[in-house]
Amino acid sequence: MKLLSTKATCNSHGQDSSYFLGWQEYEKNPYDQVMNPEGIIQMGLAENQLSFDLLESWLDKNPDVGGFKSAGKSIFRELALFQDYHGLPAFKNALVDFMAEIRGNTVTFDPDHIVLTAGSTSANETLIFCLAEQGDAFLIPTPYYPAFDRDLKWRTGVEIVPIPCNSSNNFQITESALQQACEEAKKRNLRVKGVLVTNPSNPLGTTLSRDELNLLIDFINEKNIHLISDEIYSGTVFSSPYFISVMEILKQRNYHKDSHPDVWDRVHVVYSLSKDLGLPGFRVGAIYSENDTVTAAATKMSSFGLISSQTQYLLSALLGDKKFTKKYISKNKKRLKRRQSLLVSGLQKAGINCLQSNAGLFCWVDMRHLLQTDTFEAEMELWKKIVYEVRLNISPGSSFHCSEPGWFRVCFANLSQDTLNLAIKRLRSFVAESFPAAAHHHQSRESSKTRSLSKWVFGLSSRVREQEER
Numbered sequence: 001m002k003l004l005s006t007k008a009t010c011n012s013h014g015q016d017s018s019y020f021l022g023w024q025e026y027e028k029n030p031y032d033q034v035m036n037p038e039g040i041i042q043m044g045l046a047e048n049q050l051s052f053d054l055l056e057s058w059l060d061k062n063p064d065v066g067g068f069k070s071a072g073k074s075i076f077r078e079l080a081l082f083q084d085y086h087g088l089p090a091f092k093n094a095l096v097d098f099m100a101e102i103r104g105n106t107v108t109f110d111p112d113h114i115v116l117t118a119g120s121t122s123a124n125e126t127l128i129f130c131l132a133e134q135g136d137a138f139l140i141p142t143p144y145y146p147a148f149d150r151d152l153k154w155r156t157g158v159e160i161v162p163i164p165c166n167s168s169n170n171f172q173i174t175e176s177a178l179q180q181a182c183e184e185a186k187k188r189n190l191r192v193k194g195v196l197v198t199n200p201s202n203p204l205g206t207t208l209s210r211d212e213l214n215l216l217i218d219f220i221n222e223k224n225i226h227l228i229s230d231e232i233y234s235g236t237v238f239s240s241p242y243f244i245s246v247m248e249i250l251k252q253r254n255y256h257k258d259s260h261p262d263v264w265d266r267v268h269v270v271y272s273l274s275k276d277l278g279l280p281g282f283r284v285g286a287i288y289s290e291n292d293t294v295t296a297a298a299t300k301m302s303s304f305g306l307i308s309s310q311t312q313y314l315l316s317a318l319l320g321d322k323k324f325t326k327k328y329i330s331k332n333k334k335r336l337k338r339r340q341s342l343l344v345s346g347l348q349k350a351g352i353n354c355l356q357s358n359a360g361l362f363c364w365v366d367m368r369h370l371l372q373t374d375t376f377e378a379e380m381e382l383w384k385k386i387v388y389e390v391r392l393n394i395s396p397g398s399s400f401h402c403s404e405p406g407w408f409r410v411c412f413a414n415l416s417q418d419t420l421n422l423a424i425k426r427l428r429s430f431v432a433e434s435f436p437a438a439a440h441h442h443q444s445r446e447s448s449k450t451r452s453l454s455k456w457v458f459g460l461s462s463r464v465r466e467q468e469e470r
């Protein structure tokens with residue numbers, strides 16, 4: 001008899017994969033400006049550490065909140081006992097207002113249709129438990145966030161079928177890619193229950209266009225399936241084209257709850273404060289669904305991953321301060337934009353281009369010209385050199401199920417500006433020493449193309465000089 005369950009001993013959580021090599025190496029030899037200046041720089045972590053000072057200064061000005069007091073009186077006992085899985089009404093109200101504010105108040109969210117969860121991780125899994133059976137499938141555009149393999153598949157037994165996107169159209173979702181995914185699901189004998197998109201995308205750092213969103217709505221209508229929109233990066237959109245939530249598309253198509261209840265029943269949004277506020281440790285996420293059955297079932301399931309009451313209390317006060325949230329969103333975006341420009345222009349000097357992005361905490365970096373062969377083996381070889389020789393932990397495209405070898409995700413918001421500059425310097429020396437022809441050829445080729453190619457980002461030195469507003 002087996003001592004443990006198959007689930008406990010199988011590897012479908014993905015955390016034993018070879019991609020953990022970069023993390024293991026980083027753990028053994030982490031960079032520190034003073035203690036370990038030759039160490040590995042962590043650029044594989046999609047964390048936002050650029051605006052902690054704003055949160056800390058708010059906490060300084062509101063000592064009652066951190067001390068669990070309200071109007072000078074302790075509310076410790078109330079908070080210690082609160083365990084209603086519907087969540088604190090004040091927090092739900094503040095959260096839906098914040099979500100609307102991020103979307104430029106083009107849409108509103110009803111607090112009765114929000115389910116609080118311990119981060120987007122829990123929100124995504126809970127939704128999958130509500131929408132699909134073991135052996136059903138969700139379609140996801142590639143490249144996608146690697147932990148979806150854990151979050152959507154591991155405990156639910158649901159499968160992921162990739163919607164293969166590629167660089168020929170900047171990884172946009174097309175009708176033919178959706179059809180390809182359907183055919184693949186059919187071949188694997190899987191019933192498709194829905195599509196999951198991440199908007200803005202991790203790892204691309206781009207937002208879905210109106211056309212793509214309309215295509216997705218047409219597709220789920222035709223197939224009578226669900227659409228989950230993971231909008232965890234919605235507050236990080238730092239330049240145009242600006243963010244369009246799937247909720248805004250429903251509104252624009254004049255799909256009202258009473259005229260098109262079937263569509264509203266099949267579209268669900270996932271959100272979290274892990275990226276926009278940089279609070280992954282607080283474990284604050286949410287499902288927004290106007291499907292009453294989904295909301296009711298997900299609320300019951302949320303018992304397995306609630307947000308603690310003291311966290312809800314603290315954040316209801318912080319998000320309830322509208323003057324603060326407005327300032328925070330705007331400053332945080334400016335800082336992200338400046339960082340992204342720094343990375344893009346620095347890499348460009350090394351002859352490396354990035355997909356033009358307008359959101360996120362990372363760039364999607366094109367190193368196809370540095371591969372020995374056009375294969376994922378060559379991508380792995382290059383990645384190992386970057387981890388061991390350049391001492392940067394970046395993430396290879398294959399870990400995001402990218403269909404083309406040679407792309408890497410490089411994070412820019414989890415480290416200091418000096419560390420980012422050092423990382424760029426190391427990468428530049430590496431390219432100049434190891435690939436002199438590639439660096440030179442690439443640079444001269446690109447400089448002649450700069451004017452005509454608008455979809456790729458080159459020489460953004462003017463943007464880099466932009467004032468950092470702190």
Ligand SMILES: Cc1ncc(COP(=O)(O)O)c(C=O)c1O
Pocket residue numbers: 046118119120121122145198202230232272273274280284285
């Ligand atoms: C697309 C996407 N969804 C979900 C998550 C999980 O976030 P959380 O910390 O809210 O669980 C991440 C984190 O990187 C992510 O990138």
